[in-house]
Amino acid sequence: MQKIPYTTINGGSVPMMILSVFSMITFTSVYGFDSVWTEWWWTYDGFSGPAWWGTKWPICTMGRYQSPIDILPDKLLFDPNLTGVVFSSEKKINGNLTNTGNDITLFVDDVIVPLINATSGPLQYVYHLHHIKLHFGHDEASGSEHTVNGQAFPAEIQLYMFNADLYANYTQAMSSPNGLVAVSIFLEVGKIGNEAYTMISNALTHIPTKGQQHRVHGLPLSVLLPQTKEYITYEGSLTQPQCQETVTWVIFNKPIYITEQQLTQLRNVNKEGGSHLLIFGNIRPSQPMYNRLVRTNINFRPKTKVCSMVKEVFYEVNTVQTRSGR
Structure with a gap:
């Protein structure tokens, strides 16, 4: 016994x-109950996984604008009025790279936040960069939260920015209309890793377990962003509790590259000290579309129909509004 x-x-x-x-x-x-519940209770598996988030935050299961989504090429709406998103990315990023136990997050220093902005494209306001998150899986068949025709990338970087025209800070914007924009960058395996991501990768060795932080200095956002003006956009939510539906998503049409070694290193980061429970698999499943529009400025008609976003996937962009859901 x-x-x-x-x-x-x-x-x-x-x-x-x-x-x-x-x-x-x-x-x-x-x-406070909410503080404990938000910071401690939820995970990505078991009885505290995504299927149960709605027990505390009903919008996670009842909401009609939830993220991530599976991008269906034949449901895309080509919008010729979508211009490129403009980033004021000359200023380099300083911040704390943090192992939260659920993901890896780079929290941008307060003095840097007002200096890195995004506007134009689907954005009617100016948005300040607040933090950057990494999502990744245990193999190359999973890893990104957003997928294309059911196909995932090995990892996904998400840049979270708040509406600085209407709100004083990220916390206020998070629960407010037009509050946030999330910029998604897919990661693909290549022979040479992206220079900016390599700075993040080098810092991972210093945060092997939950709660640890390491300073990152001089990360060039202009290098981290893919060299393309093409993207897909839709209205959605945060992909973690409390799942607020205040996010405009911008998903770039091209990935950036990391090496196999960098991907392996990412997958070896622990949730808890000495527990050997790994973070990989911090992926919320795709959410229903509920007739939402997914717009794009990718015009394949005068060019090739081969999308640069994912191998062997073809886009057939609609020129009229579609009413079909997932």
Whole structure:
């Protein structure tokens, strides 16, 4: 029979399990239920995985503008009025690369945030860069949250920016109309890694477990961004709780490249110290479309129909609005 561990408090023995529950209740009462629930409870698997997020945040399961999505080529709407997104990316990024336990996030320094902006294209306001997230899988068949015709990339970088014209900060914008834009960059395996991503990769060795941070200096956003003005855009949500539906997504038509070694290193980052539980698989499944439009400025009619976004996938762009969902 398994022995129950005990500890001593005020001369008496108390089961450790009861003490743990009491500590959790105390922590919840002091710091607030929502704080504990948001920061501690959710994961990407089991009873705290995406299928259960709606028990705390109903919009995660009931919302009609949830992300990510599977991009279906024959449902795309070509919009000739979509110009390229303009980034003021001359300023290099400084920030803290952090192992959150659920992903790898680069939190941009406050003094840098107002200096890196995005506007134009589908954006009616100016957006400031706040943080950058990485999502990745355990093999090359999975990894990106967004997919194309059911096909995933090995990893996906997501740049989160907030509406600086209407809101004072990211937290305020996160729950407000037109609050956020998320810029998605697919990662593909190549012989030579992207120079800007290599700076992130080099820092990963310093944050092998949850809660660890490492300073990143001088990351050039202009190098991290793919060299293309073509993209796909739709209205969606954050892909993590609390799943707010305040996000305009911009998904670039070209990937950037990382090496096989860099991808392996990414997959070896741990969730918890010494537990050997790895972060890989931090991917929310594709969400229903509910008749949303997915627009693009990719015009294949006068050019080739081969999309540069993914191998052996062809786009047939609609020139009229479609009403079919997934």
